[in-house]
Amino acid sequence: MASFPGTLPDYPTASYRICNTPESLAAAVRVLSQHSHIFLDCEGRNLGTVSGKLSLLNLGVAHATDDGEQRLLIFLIDVLAFPKDRAHHLSPIFDIMSSEKVFKIVFDGRMDASELLHGHRVQLNNVLDLQVADILAREKRGESRDQQLQRLRGFLPKHELARNPDMYLYVHKLNGMGSAMREYGIDEGKKRSVNHDKWLDRPMDETSLRYAAEDICKIQQLYDVFMEEGYIDEETLVQQSASYLALNADARPRGDKYQGHGLFPLAVLAKVSPLTPLMQCRGCERRLPASCFARSKSRDRGHICFVCRAVDMSHKLSPRKRKQDGNSQL
Template structure:
């Protein structure tokens, strides 16, 4: 796993960005993750755009420096992100979407959010309402849930990325030191921050592969992925993880 996480390229100048653009333009599936300071909030700032092409002949994660590079230089990247012909694989992309849209005028299209796919997979794994309610007990007082059980029957607790990978038993997730989100705008970024970004892109990749392999054993899951990639909305009601 360490080799996969360390397989990244920092793009912080015109030359390295050109290599990333050439690679990304030939990909129809892209893992997309963003890092920054309070993304999606007023005063937030984008630091890195992390892209990983899901093509057999392409390896590695491109960490594109959104501070060192200008918006004009990033436009070819933004064009791919806005293209409906390229599926963007994300995990909890709400804040990323908000930052890209409000900060750069970039409207993401063709997004498949694996956090929602994880919720759908619970039904396919046979998870009953008792388990669904037990997840909520980690967030809310038991009295609140059981008094209004009929209201919470359709509420799903979301997993974070690392917990999701662990729950599906894809790999044994090692403990890592947290990073301070207030330092994402410091340049140069330390190796700890670069590896943190690359790790998230790798986790999204193996989670996607896991769902696809599971989907090959059931047509319903394959259909769900197509619908999620093409539909801008979902009927799921969700509860945010703490």
């Protein structure tokens, strides 16, 4: 097996290598093709948006050594090293991404999936999104309605939750990867900062490479905890993750307040019957069941879904207050 020269001090059982030649890419494919579960994360400029560009496609697999030790092997695929005249070398990697037989494990894969689809015409299939699994795990862990609303207290004005708690019965605050790790008792290790404006620069410095590799380690840690606790039903999570990632399937997101917030979108967990009447929200512009809207005397039932209403109410807070109260997923 090819050597993995990159080491991670905070993750001694993990190692990484940069793949920026046809030979190193082929070696990665040989290893990845032997595994049914692959940890995935992407780095780049404004991924998934209209100005998005993919820099690194990061893939990790748990591999048993000859002495039985489990190691995490991480491949940092340098997509920029394969411009149009060499892009065909990426096809085997992209085939794995679209394979229905290989699970791709991500944390909030929406923008990664959007960038792969709209930037490279690669459909990301058979995904287990741990951000979705986290929402599902809350009920399994016995989270009460009051605890669910408590999560929103940093997002919404206090008076809004006090006056209209029923409006937010189906509104869930998302965890970012860092907050999810803390919630599930996982040590984040040393926080590494990078300049996200430099993902397209070459050569890449060791700090950036380690940052990219460590995100794969964190995804694996969360996945291991979720599996140990029985929070993941693969068949169900694949279906729900597909709905989550499909939110940006038609086009790259606009990037307005109704798409760039920290709330879980409605009508993702429950499958909507084709016979269910739908209404279009004037905020997110999604077509949703009537149950996603507040009751109104008018026939349009308000025309704004519960999540977009929460976003509107959130923006009544001052920008400083929103930042202080955790109006992000970090």
